[in-house]
Structure formats: structure tokens, C-alpha cells
Amino acid sequence: MLRRLLFACAAATLMAQAPVISFDKTHYDFGRITPDRKVAAKYRVTNTGNAVLSITQVRPSCGCTATVIGKWSIAPGESTDLEATFDPRGLKGGVRKSIEVVCNDPKTPATSLTLEAEVVQEIMPSVESVYFHHVPKAATTRSSVRYASGNGEPVQIVDVKAPGAPFLAFAFRQEGKDVVMEVAFDGRKVPAGRFRGVEQATVHFTNPRMNQLALNIQWELKPAVQATPAELVFQDAPGRELRQKLVLKQGEGRAFRVTGSRCSLAGVRVEGLGQKAASQDLSVVLPAALKAGRYSEVLSLTTDDPDQPELTIRLAAILK
Structure with a gap:
């Protein structure tokens, strides 16, 4: 015990x-x-x-x-x-x-x-990237970026450089201690054959500790020729020919001609090529020889329209 x-x-x-x-x-x-x-x-x-x-x-x-x-x-x-x-x-x-x-x-x-x-940065951008989606070829589209002061000192831009992008222009104005920069995208100055891209502009400031910032600019032109539907989907049993209507329309009403077609899936053909009109009705035909399965393909059409020499359309098929 x-x-x-x-x-x-x-x-x-x-x-x-x-x-x-x-x-x-x-x-x-x-x-x-x-x-x-x-x-x-x-x-x-x-x-x-x-x-x-x-x-x-x-x-x-x-x-x-x-x-x-x-x-x-x-x-x-x-x-x-x-x-x-x-x-x-x-x-x-x-x-x-x-x-x-x-x-x-x-x-x-x-x-x-x-x-x-x-x-907080001494200079704080409101965005680091600017996006121009479906920009009309014959118009100018604008977007703005604010560079705010993070240290209480006025923000001042010296210049903006965007090498290889003549379709971009920059203007800026002072708003208190901040600077608002306007980015203008002019579709008319885009070189022929280019429809989308990513550019990098460099904005230079008077601040010796933070004298430059990069601005990414992504852009894509609005198609001059638009397709309806935007994606072709086929769903049926295999062993027979399948077809769907495809309507092409020139946005500004100009007559154009589809000069050729190619598809990543062998045997697909497009009927109705060669006509010259602002609106065209085509038929996309899948061959009867296709076997059962799922297909995800790309159909490319070439045209004589200078603003839309090529048009890409997604093509999907479920055959079972």
C-alpha cells in the first residue's frame, strides 16, 4: 500500500x-x-x-x-x-x-x-493582359489600362514600344497620381494572312526603381466569312452516306468564291463549290465507308476573299 x-x-x-x-x-x-x-x-x-x-x-x-x-x-x-x-x-x-x-x-x-x-508595387497595373476578340477588320477597337501609384508619387509614362505590331497605337492621360493608357487596335493595319496573334508591349516609366512593365496583348480578327453552324456534328449508324448543310456568309455583303476544301478525315467532300455570292449554301458529305466510332476532325475551306483566305470548321461524328 x-x-x-x-x-x-x-x-x-x-x-x-x-x-x-x-x-x-x-x-x-x-x-x-x-x-x-x-x-x-x-x-x-x-x-x-x-x-x-x-x-x-x-x-x-x-x-x-x-x-x-x-x-x-x-x-x-x-x-x-x-x-x-x-x-x-x-x-x-x-x-x-x-x-x-x-x-x-x-x-x-x-x-x-x-x-x-x-x-504593393510602386506602379500597379489594373491588368497585365489586354484581349481583343473578334475585332472587325475594318474598325478600330479600344481598351484601357490604369497604372496606379503605390507609393504616393505620380506615375508618368515615357513611351510604349510594341515591335512588329503596326496595328497597335497607345495614348495616355494623367488622372491624379495615376496614368490611364488607351490601347487602340486597328484591324485595317493587320498584315494580310494574319488573323490572330499575341503581342508584347513594353511601357516605360520615369520611376528609376520600376522603369518598365510588360503588357501582353492577345487579338483575333472577326471572320470576314462566317459559317453556320460553327461546328458540324454527325450522329447516325455507319454504312451510309451522311450530309449536312453549311451556310457561308460574307459579313460585309461582298461576293466571294470557295476555291477548295480539305479535311483531316479521308473521303469527306464538300458540294456546291465554285459559286460566287455573298451567301452560299454548301453540303458536307461523310462517306458511307466510314466505320463505327467517334471522330473529331477539321474541315478547311479556301476562298478568294482577301480578308478570309481560309476558313476552319470543326467536324465531329458519332457512328454506332
Whole structure:
């Protein structure tokens, strides 16, 4: 009985002797910072227990945060500092990171420390890419980009370069400390034979620390000759010839001629070629020799229209 009592007392004593980890703060807010500025936060770690506190691991959530701790073993009543350095390069907007501290506190074996910041560039573009979809060949289409000041200083554009893109023009105006740049796309200046592309413009600023930014510009001309339907779908049993109507229409009402056709699926033919009109009715015919299966093909039509020398149409078939 005495042995059991002594054992119970010893166990109670061991349980009473334990480290307790505490922090002066578990969250730090850096506020607004620029991407070129590293910042650091200190978290005060204290052992409020009655046994040695051993910190075994300090794990940042990503490589942009580095940590240094003063002491890994902390006696009862003592404190040390854990310093976290945050590198915001390559980041923008609201950022939140965490650091996990692992120790031998039986009640709190792991604690998550957090830090946050709003990473602002000295010049902040409203978009990094501009899209011109289905632009009329005979018209000018416009889009705008705002370059906002992130440091309180006026943003000023020196010039804009877009090599090999004579169909692009740029104008800009000051609005307070921001600059609004207008991008104009003139379909009439697109070289013959080009219908889509990706251009890169470089915007140069007076800011010596951030003197240029790239702007991607994607564009696609509206087809001069439009097909209805835009995709041909055949669904039937194999072993017989299948046909569908295809209507071609010149958007500006000019007469044109379809001069040829080719398909990635052997045996497909197009009937009604050779006529010259602004609107044409053609027939696309699948051969009876096709076997059962699923087909996804491309039908290409060539025309004498200078704005649409080739027209591509998707062709799908389910034969079963």
C-alpha cells in the first residue's frame, strides 16, 4: 500500500513539473510594403512552466519566410526571441504566412504564428493582359489600362514600344497620381494572312526603381466569312452516306468564291463549290465507308476573299 502511495505521489510530482510555452503575440501585420523591402517581426517566447522548455522545430510555411531563434532550450521563467524575416519579392496583394513552432509542452505541442502584409508595387497595373476578340477588320477597337501609384508619387509614362505590331497605337492621360493608357487596335493595319496573334508591349516609366512593365496583348480578327453552324456534328449508324448543310456568309455583303476544301478525315467532300455570292449554301458529305466510332476532325475551306483566305470548321461524328 505504501509503495502504491509513493508511486502515485511521484507520478503527481512529474505531472506537475512541465514546461508551458507562451508568446507575447501570435500575429504580426506589416501593413503596406513594396516588393523590394524585406521586413522582420519578433515574437517573444516565454516558458511559464516549471520544467525546461525544448523547442524542437520551427517550420515556416514557405521559402519567403526565414526564422532565427535565440535559444532552443528555455529554463522556467526565461524568455527568448524568435525573429521571422519576410521577403515579398515576386508577391503582390494581400499575403498571409505562418510559422509552426513545435515543442515539448504537453498541452501545446505546436503553435502557429502568423504574419501578413499587403504587398504593393510602386506602379500597379489594373491588368497585365489586354484581349481583343473578334475585332472587325475594318474598325478600330479600344481598351484601357490604369497604372496606379503605390507609393504616393505620380506615375508618368515615357513611351510604349510594341515591335512588329503596326496595328497597335497607345495614348495616355494623367488622372491624379495615376496614368490611364488607351490601347487602340486597328484591324485595317493587320498584315494580310494574319488573323490572330499575341503581342508584347513594353511601357516605360520615369520611376528609376520600376522603369518598365510588360503588357501582353492577345487579338483575333472577326471572320470576314462566317459559317453556320460553327461546328458540324454527325450522329447516325455507319454504312451510309451522311450530309449536312453549311451556310457561308460574307459579313460585309461582298461576293466571294470557295476555291477548295480539305479535311483531316479521308473521303469527306464538300458540294456546291465554285459559286460566287455573298451567301452560299454548301453540303458536307461523310462517306458511307466510314466505320463505327467517334471522330473529331477539321474541315478547311479556301476562298478568294482577301480578308478570309481560309476558313476552319470543326467536324465531329458519332457512328454506332
